[in-house]
Amino acid sequence: MENNLTIYNTLSRKKEKFEPINPPFVGMYVCGPTVYGDSHLGHARPAITFDLLFRYLKYTGYKVRYVRNITDVGHLVNDADAGEDKIAKKAKLDQVEPMEIVQKYTNSYHKNMEQLNTLPPSIEPHASGHIIEQAEMVEEIIKNGFAYEVNGSVYFDVAKYSETNNYGKLSGRVLEDLQNNTRELAGQSDKKNSFDFALWKKAEPEHIMRWPSKWSDGFPGWHLECSVMSTKYLGDKFDIHGGGLDLQFPHHECEIAQSKAAKGEDAVKYWMHNNLITIDGQKMSKSLGNFITLDEMFSGENKLLEQAYSPMIVRFFILQAHYRSTLDFSNKALQASEKGYKRLMTAIKTLNNLKASNESSIEVRGLKEKFFNALNDDLNTPILIAHLFDGVKMINLINSGDETISKDDLAFMQKLYNDVVFEILGLKDEEGAGNNDEKLSEVIELLLKLRAEAKKNKDFATSDKIRDELKEFFF
RNA sequence: GGUCACGUGGCCGAGUGGCUUAGGCAACGGUCUGCAACACCGUGUACAGCGGUUCGAAUCCGCUCGUGACCUCCA
Known part of the structure; x- marks a missing residue:
């Protein structure tokens, strides 16, 4: 497939010629929303940016598989070690099942994305549907010596990983700086180092969303689902991984580390990040x-x-x-x-x-x-x-x-x-006051025709009346 | 505090060494129209500050000032 596309790769901080690993196929993974609230303007940006890329690659002739996840296992509200599940918190407030919250906001996200005329992704995996795969990846990482278990939780050993890998290569971070600058979190921590991150967290008794595992009843770490679901559907090596700039660190940095620790090689060829709306x-x-x-x-x-x-x-x-x-x-x-x-x-x-x-x-x-x-x-x-x-x-x-x-x-x-x-570009003509009520727009057409006739006959009173009344209805 | 970005005309927003007067909106002038809206045509103002490199810088380098992002869940 011929193309002259160059894309900015966050990894190299340069524009690179886009060459798929396996043409004419292109694998593309984009971080989707955590469904615990209405989607806002910020969600529209990556959705539209990567919809554009999806459309353009397809237009060029590639066979694109576009995977965008739904995060629904509930990540922590505040800090890593002593937080409350974000989705469970909202569920308590609303007196409903956590999965009801998930469903509600997944639906509204879909509705909004359709309104924005973004094409649905090829696959939209839910984190909650991939607990087993996530647990498997945790085991792989432990087996390879890059994770350790403490009190039912499993953490990624960043220091160990850094002996043979460059942790921080995506975000430009230096481990020593992280050591010095990572804020001391309140309360005890089971982690060896403050920059280690959780692969599996043991659930506190009040935590509703939980799954059994060999380590504890708990839930997967926040970065794991993307590593797992991207490679499950796109292969151990795939072309494009996208997301918001605010996910670059730590989310994507951790994804890189996890995938490398589990599989022995980097999963992603091009990392793309959209900037934020201010x-x-x-x-x-x-x-x-x-x-x-x-x-x-x-x-x-x-x-x-x-x-x-x-x-x-x-x-x-x-x-x-x-x-x-x-x-x-x-x-x-x-x-x-x-x-x-x-x-x-x-x-x-x-x-x-x-x-x-x-x-x-x-x-x-x-x-x-x-x-x-x-x-x-x-x-x-x-x-x-x-x-x-x-x-x-x-x-x-x-x-x-x-x-x-x-x-x-x-x-x-x-x-x-x-x-x-x-x-x-995925634009469309929205004529008809945003209503796709065809009958209504036909009626309006008729009125406009009448007005044109009235004008022709110099019956300005009638024509102005039609104009003014229509204005009342916002047309 | 550490790391990294950015600072363009009234507003938004491209451009990274030498004619892009980018483009959109607004403003102004005009065409159209019964009036108006719409639509169309035309016109102006800029590169945060200072210093340096260069024949030549909005564009490269340094400093100053300002803003922001990440370092904690976030698109």
Whole structure:
């Protein structure tokens, strides 16, 4: 499969040519959500970034298996050693079964992701469905001498691992620094070193989510599920592992260590990290409480929001920034995206109705190369979108009669825009007030037709009435 | 405190040595329109500060200031 894609590999801190291990197949694993709350704007970013990559690789012709997990075994609320299960905590509050929480928020995550027009992953494994495999990996790691058991819990021995491996190579951390800087946690710790991390945790009596194992009734460590489920479905070596920048350390660093300790070789070829969405320059996150849920974005029901922003506006907003840059949320920025997005959609409609001439007075073929060069440069969607607007200008000039386009060139443009905007960028036209009620939009069409007729007959009273009343209903 | 990023015009946001006046939004001027909205065309302002390297730096190096991320569950 031919491609000129380069992607930034966090491991090497450089852009590298993308060469699959096993073409035409591509294996891609992305860290999914912990399902204990509504998904927020921050969740949209990796979902859209890697949806774009998924779409583009498929468009190029690769057979892509995209795995994105659901974390539902409940990780700890606060610190590693003496916390409460996050999901169990929420369950107690709501007086429901933990798995009910899991189901509820998995459903809402799916709904939001569909609204954002992200394609469902090929496989969406749940951590709770892979307890046995996780226990097996713990055993492998113990057998290979990189883990130790204390009081029913099993910890990864980072110091031992570091004798023969470079712990910290992904995040650029140095073990000595970690030793000096890791905060002393309150309470006793069974760990040999503060930087060791749990592979299996013995559950305290009040801990609801628990599974039996040879070490204790407990639950798997937080980094283990990704190591296990990625290699289970993509093989011991696979192409791409993605996730948010905040997962780089310790989560992904630990994954690397676990996989290497268990299998003897690195599992991942390209590590990709999307940057965070900020609000007033600060990271938007659950712990800071400054997040806006996607449902709120779409409905406008949040104090920070001046209006509702439809899923495609959010998608376009995110695509207008490069995935490795921070993206600052503001109403102004969203509103700008809304206008830009509508302008693009209008132009595409115009393009589809354009009349061809005998020959083209402008050069349109060069656009394609510009579009794909941008995409190939580490998915530089802001540049791609800038070039899309170059084409928008051409389309409008042709439409106004200032330029002409040949039949072949027109067909070329139509296919190009359709492929790039809808298939690859995953945008879609949301006309009809975001309602997919076809009957309703037909009725509106009818009203608009009536208004046009009234205007034609200089019956402005009627036409203005239709306009104003429709406005009342937000159209 | 340690490690690592970043600082571009009114706002968002690309660009990493020499014509990209990137692009979007806003602003301004115009076209269209019964008025308006929409749509379309055209126009301006920039590279945090200081110093250095270079024929030439927004782009490389150093320092200063500012902001942020990670070091603890987090996308």
